[in-house]
Amino acid sequence: MSSSTSTSSRSTEPRRDTTDSKDAPLLEVRGLHVEFHTREGVAKAVNGVDYSVRAGETLAILGESGSGKSVSAQAVMGILDSPPAKITGGEIVFKGRDLLTLGSEERRKIRGAQMAMVFQDALSSLNPVHTVGMQLGEMYRVHKGLNRKDAKAKAIEMMDRVRIPAAAQRVGDYPHQFSGGMRQRIMIAMALALEPDLIIADEPTTALDVTVQAQVMDLLAELQAEYHMGLILITHDLGVVADVADKIAVMYAGRIVETAPVHELYANPAHPYTRGLLDSIPRLDQKGQELYAIKGLPPNLLRIPPGCAFNPRCPRAQDICRTTVPPLFEVTDDEGVPAPGRASACHFWKETLHD
Amino acid sequence: MPDQGKYNESDPLSEAGSGDEEMPSAVESRTFDLGTMEGQTLIKAERLADHPETPALEDRVVARSLWQDAWRDLRRNPIFIISGLLIIFLVIMALWPTLFTSTNPLKCDLAKSQAGAESGHPFGFDNQGCDVYARTVHGARASITVGVCATAGAALTGTLLGGLAGFFGGWLDSVVSRIADVFFGIPILLGGLVFLSVIPSQSIWIVVAFIVVLGWPQLARIARGAVITAKQQDYVTAARALGAGNARLMLRHILPNAVAPIIVVATIALGTYISLEATLSFLGVGLKPPTVSWGIDISAAADTFRNAPHILLYPAGALSITVLAFIMLGDAVRDALDPKLR
Known part of the structure; x- marks a missing residue:
């Protein structure tokens, strides 16, 4: 993990002030740039991302594969493999400290204890050769220096918390002996073990079937409220987001193209890409009709189109879209009153809003 | 829980062949000793519900690491013994x-x-x-x-x-x-x-x-x-x-x-x-x-x-x-x- 101080922030967006926050945000990402140096060239995975999360708040980051949502989360966690990844600009301010200026040992101590991550596939994210109790207990042994026995007791306690039946008996079982939903609960237990201030959940329910998805999301939301943590939920599943998120950031080609409180975004998106995403949700009243899909493919990160990255796929694209990168415009209602927390990186956000 | 079937099968096996060196080791599970001790073939969840405080279960839970588990396994493996x-x-x-x-x-x-x-x-x-x-x-x-x-x-x-x-x-x-x-x-x-x-x-x-x-x-x-x-x-x-x-x-x-x-x-x-x-x-x-x-x-x-x-x-x-x-x-x-x- 490169922990060099970045002085070359190339962010062009006007910086949005978090004026609506009374307390300082728990995590604030400003102008984050991440590049991957590959044989074919430089892939710009994250190009100036700004977002913030407060304690007790849930931010959903929505986007297709390759939109940079996972990469930006990994940059926050400090688990990007570098090389090939390189953070080329921006700040990640967590509880008042810029993480990118910290040394690797300091960052390691923050990971797990103050911010933790839940991964997509719990089977591959749990070590197959250790029992789940061992892996859960490891959290306490590494960070708190507990002995084996106390760590085991804590592990059982955490397994109870995430409602694994007969936790005391199952603590000695291996990951493959659990069902998918139970494994994800164990991942959540591991992430929550040290009561961190921030949880990043990277598609926590994608590998689960639908009934279990809801249970796991409910559990996550409930524990988040209980511990008053900030939660960043990374997903491409619009259904998952609607229930639990407070606000949504939609990412496209390494940029945030729209942010909004969750209900306003669903009711009235201000970016053509968000609109396309919402229109592509299958609906019962459209039975028998062709499903809507956004035309074209996400851009190759080695060759992001000039101007707005979405312009080749956008039904509303004009000449300005092909030349000028749209900054995040503050979204206002018809009278010009700013809608709190809403922004759209579209030259024609007004028109989109009124569709 | 996908492995309950396995537990269920292995208990009667281990009871029948508890002294049998020829038993294939892969089928043996950790419930081997429990099955013989308790003398019953319940599926695991039922057993756990019935006997939450069974001392044998406590023994099983205490102090296990990769190497300890491997050793338990090896002791019962005829190939290892030979x-x-x-x-x-x-x-x-x-x-x-x-x-x-x-x-x-x-x-x-x-x-x-x-x-x-x-x-x-x-x-x-x-x-x-x-x-x-x-x-x-x-x-x-x-x-x-x-x-x-x-x-x-x-x-x-x-x-x-x-x-x-x-x-x-x-x-x-x-x-x-x-x-x-x-x-x-x-x-x-x-x-x-x-x-x-x-x-x-x-x-x-x-x-x-x-x-x-x-x-x-x-x-x-x-x-x-x-x-x-x-x-x-x-x-x-x-x-x-x-x-x-x-x-x-x-x-x-x-x-x-x-x-x-x-x-x-x-x-x-x-x-x-x-x-x-x-x-x-x-x-x-x-x-x-x-x-x-x-x-x-x-x-x-x-x-x-x-x-x-x-x-x-x-x-x-x-x-x-x-x-x-x-x-x-x-x-x-x-x-x-x-x-x-x-």
Whole structure:
């Protein structure tokens, strides 16, 4: 993990002030740039991302594969493999400290204890050769220096918390002996073990079937409220987001193209890409009709189109879209009153809003 | 819970065959002792609900690690028991050969050259008229020392260097890999002829050191590959995201997942190293008489195989059994370290 101080922030967006926050945000990402140096060239995975999360708040980051949502989360966690990844600009301010200026040992101590991550596939994210109790207990042994026995007791306690039946008996079982939903609960237990201030959940329910998805999301939301943590939920599943998120950031080609409180975004998106995403949700009243899909493919990160990255796929694209990168415009209602927390990186956000 | 079916099946099995050594180890689960203790075949969840405080269950929960689990598993594996007993037997033979024979392996009577078995000399006599049984017993020490020490040395060096190279990558990987390539490039027999012929001492440790120096690159390659594979797994990223440092990642998360191929290659290498000692001895650069080793005897007996096959068969048989025992041991240990096979 490169922990060099970045002085070359190339962010062009006007910086949005978090004026609506009374307390300082728990995590604030400003102008984050991440590049991957590959044989074919430089892939710009994250190009100036700004977002913030407060304690007790849930931010959903929505986007297709390759939109940079996972990469930006990994940059926050400090688990990007570098090389090939390189953070080329921006700040990640967590509880008042810029993480990118910290040394690797300091960052390691923050990971797990103050911010933790839940991964997509719990089977591959749990070590197959250790029992789940061992892996859960490891959290306490590494960070708190507990002995084996106390760590085991804590592990059982955490397994109870995430409602694994007969936790005391199952603590000695291996990951493959659990069902998918139970494994994800164990991942959540591991992430929550040290009561961190921030949880990043990277598609926590994608590998689960639908009934279990809801249970796991409910559990996550409930524990988040209980511990008053900030939660960043990374997903491409619009259904998952609607229930639990407070606000949504939609990412496209390494940029945030729209942010909004969750209900306003669903009711009235201000970016053509968000609109396309919402229109592509299958609906019962459209039975028998062709499903809507956004035309074209996400851009190759080695060759992001000039101007707005979405312009080749956008039904509303004009000449300005092909030349000028749209900054995040503050979204206002018809009278010009700013809608709190809403922004759209579209030259024609007004028109989109009124569709 | 997908494994309840398995638990359910294994309980009656373990009850029926609790004293049966032939039972396939893979089917045995950790509920083996519970099933027999409680004398009932409930599916696990039911049992847990009925007996939440059962002391046997508490025992099962207390203090388990990868190695403890592996050991529980190994104790019940007939392959491990057979190979373990064989190896203990061979080691005792290597340490105290006089327990097995009072005949001096260096006392030879040319008059009995190539003679067959007779009373007190069950394996007959070799070309020089030495007692083959005594030589086979006394040869265990040199052969097993060379095999075990060279394997241990090569495996430790190779795992350490290859593992570090695989984990850190970059320039360290390049340097270690190129050095390994250099040693790989040395033909082992040519290297033996050159190096060992200039070293006046014919101590067994010189041969061991030579085999380690030329043998570690093979294990380093295996270790490097296994570590790179394990390093890319999600659980390593996950452990890192939860605050594990490099040392912990390497020792607790990567090594146990990378050790299986190393064990397999190392146990096969052990056999190769014992035969390599024989080859070097045959070329006159390895161990030399009066040291007694299976390698020396096998190479000496090769010429007279058609006239007196027993001179070759006994030391070669001992060598084969030794190699087989170690390969079986390696196989059992590898299986025990994989929880999915339990």
